[in-house]
Amino acid sequence: MFLPFEELRSLDLFANKLFGFAENEGFGKLSKLRHLENLDLGINHFDASSLSSLSEISSLKSLSFQGMIVFRESNNPNELIDLFGNSLSGTIDLQDFQNLTNLKKLSLGQNEIESIRSSDGNGRQVRLINLELDLSQNSFNNSIWAELSGFSNLKFLDISYNQLKGSVDIKGVTLKQLIT
DSSP states (O other): OOTTOTTOOEEEOTTSOOOOOOTTOSHHHHTTOTTOOEEEOOSSOOOGGGHHHHTTOTTOOEEESSSSOSOTTOSOGGGEEEOTTSOOEEEEEGGGGTTOTTOOEEEOOSSEEEEEEOBOTTSOBOOOTTEEEEOOSSOOOTTHHHHHTTOSOEEEEEOOSSOOOSOOOOTTOOBSOEEO
């Protein structure tokens, strides 16, 4: 559908009541738009299964599922993915974001996420360096710390308003700023 616009840099599909794409027309097709940097899918009805094909859009610098940029204080806001408040639930596989090499900020706050998977089946960890990660207002318990141990250089972590209890073991997690 968008392939005739091969020079397209920004695509705004905000508030269109989209549920998904037709077979063989998903986000993967958007990867053919080699210059696409900004994609706004806010106020639609995509689910977590849509995320895996987003990693095929390697030119993407900004992705919004909500329509608002959470990290406004950034000097370069075009390096974030905002999935804040999208009713995502269960486990989120961070491998889905592996190919987004420009990614600096990932907001997964205000969802119903219970766990994250930060390694592939072979034990290789996601390589997201100096990432600012918002996991606030979800359903994480203390087991989240084991998954976060694979991140060698989180720049910022917000894990407020979750189900954390008792003592916290953050061995292996190197943080520059922690908000709990």
